[in-house]
Amino acid sequence: MAIPALRETQFVADLLARYEEQARDALARGAYDFIATGAGEEISQHDAVDSWRRYRLRPHVLRDVGDVDTATTLLGIELPAPIVVAPTAYHVLATPDGEVETARGVRAAGGLMTVPTRSSVAHEDVAAALGGAWWFQVYVSRDRDITRRMVADAKSLGARALVLTGDTPFVGQRPRGMTPPLTAEQFLMCFQKYLGADSELMYATSIDPTVGLDAIAWLHAESGLPVVVKGVVRGDDASACIEAGAAAVIVSNHGGRQLDRTLASADALPDVVAAVSGRAPVLVDGGIRSGIDTLIALSLGADAVLLGRPVLWAAAAEGAAGVERLLRSLRDELAAAMALAGVARVSQLSADLVARRV
Numbered sequence: 001m002a003i004p005a006l007r008e009t010q011f012v013a014d015l016l017a018r019y020e021e022q023a024r025d026a027l028a029r030g031a032y033d034f035i036a037t038g039a040g041e042e043i044s045q046h047d048a049v050d051s052w053r054r055y056r057l058r059p060h061v062l063r064d065v066g067d068v069d070t071a072t073t074l075l076g077i078e079l080p081a082p083i084v085v086a087p088t089a090y091h092v093l094a095t096p097d098g099e100v101e102t103a104r105g106v107r108a109a110g111g112l113m114t115v116p117t118r119s120s121v122a123h124e125d126v127a128a129a130l131g132g133a134w135w136f137q138v139y140v141s142r143d144r145d146i147t148r149r150m151v152a153d154a155k156s157l158g159a160r161a162l163v164l165t166g167d168t169p170f171v172g173q174r175p176r177g178m179t180p181p182l183t184a185e186q187f188l189m190c191f192q193k194y195l196g197a198d199s200e201l202m203y204a205t206s207i208d209p210t211v212g213l214d215a216i217a218w219l220h221a222e223s224g225l226p227v228v229v230k231g232v233v234r235g236d237d238a239s240a241c242i243e244a245g246a247a248a249v250i251v252s253n254h255g256g257r258q259l260d261r262t263l264a265s266a267d268a269l270p271d272v273v274a275a276v277s278g279r280a281p282v283l284v285d286g287g288i289r290s291g292i293d294t295l296i297a298l299s300l301g302a303d304a305v306l307l308g309r310p311v312l313w314a315a316a317a318e319g320a321a322g323v324e325r326l327l328r329s330l331r332d333e334l335a336a337a338m339a340l341a342g343v344a345r346v347s348q349l350s351a352d353l354v355a356r357r358v
């Protein structure tokens with residue numbers, strides 16, 4: 001593709017600042033806080049953004065960048081750029097049609113969405129709005145039969161991979177945004193069709209803290225789908241996941257929402273990339289807010305980045321059109337950054353393009 005005309009593209013930092021401000025004005029306080037805040041003192045949450053900014057670039061000169069291509073293939077899915085929508089629970093807190101609104105924007109941008117277990121809209125409706133390939137994020141319920149049936153349904157609705165969240169045996173302590181302001185109907189939406197008259201709600205809806213590495217093979221055997229483990233920040237864990245059958249790992253600390261003071265994804269990524277050593281794709285999320293952040297993550301060895309809060313702010317501010325604009329703008333910004341760094345293909349990005357500022 002030709003390098004985007006920068007005068008016509010949005011500066012993503014400005015776009016996101018505006019979207020978040022509009023969301024703050026538009027959303028109920030509890031909804032805004034649930035999305036915006038993190039665990040504990042929010043040290044990891046703030047580190048997430050800062051840590052990408054500590055890297056500096058070493059651009060090449062005199063490379064032919066007349067034709068820059070951000071396209072990639074991820075677990076068999078062709079994408080216009082290595083940018084994926086992270087799983088975030090309860091989009092209805094951001095926009096009235098919830099995950100369906102987000103899905104419309106992702107579809108319009110030709111992107112890939114990770115649909116959360118804890119969707120505030122029926123998974124069927126989100127899949128229909130997406131109309132193409134998507135990933136399904138899994139929280140394993142204490143009632144394994146519910147997870148088994150949910151995963152089977154996701155597969156039949158077109159999910160192409162399962163994203164097993166590995167960092168959440170239970171929800172971390174979030175002093176400023178613990179309880180999402182949801183109706184019982186919104187909270188139970190994703191479980192509704194799996195609950196019997198005699199179901200014990202706490203048991204059915206809570207995450208099983210006994211889940212171990214064997215869940216990877218179990219989910220794969222149940223579904224036949226590749227299993228991606230999300231929430232890895234250590235090379236040894238990444239290796240263990242791959243040896244247990246994971247098709248990919250996502251370096252993530254859940255947007256700083258689980259264990260505060262967990263290492264930032266930008267700082268954890270090189271260790272994981274080294275340990276995985278090309279055996280499987282490595283993705284990363286947390287604090288990605290620009291094309292340059294994306295360029296740095298890809299240069300450090302990530303095969304794709306995921307975005308959490310930015311997508312919710314975009315949906316809150318402008319609905320599907322906002323989500324589409326965000327994804328397209330980020331893609332354009334990545335293409336422009338690649339061109340200025342002298343790299344025409346994402347497969348040519350390498351760690352020598354970045355230096356850690358001392």
Ligand SMILES: Cc1cc2nc3c(=O)[nH]c(=O)nc-3n(C[C@H](O)[C@H](O)[C@H](O)COP(=O)(O)O)c2cc1C
Binds near residue numbers: 034036254309
């Ligand atoms: C409101 C909200 C809800 C989330 N819900 C989930 C979830 O249900 N499952 C999950 O694996 N991660 C969840 N996450 C974490 C995201 O998938 C992702 O790791 C994180 O948001 C990335 O950081 P970023 O927001 O800085 O982009 C959630 C994050 C937010 C902000």
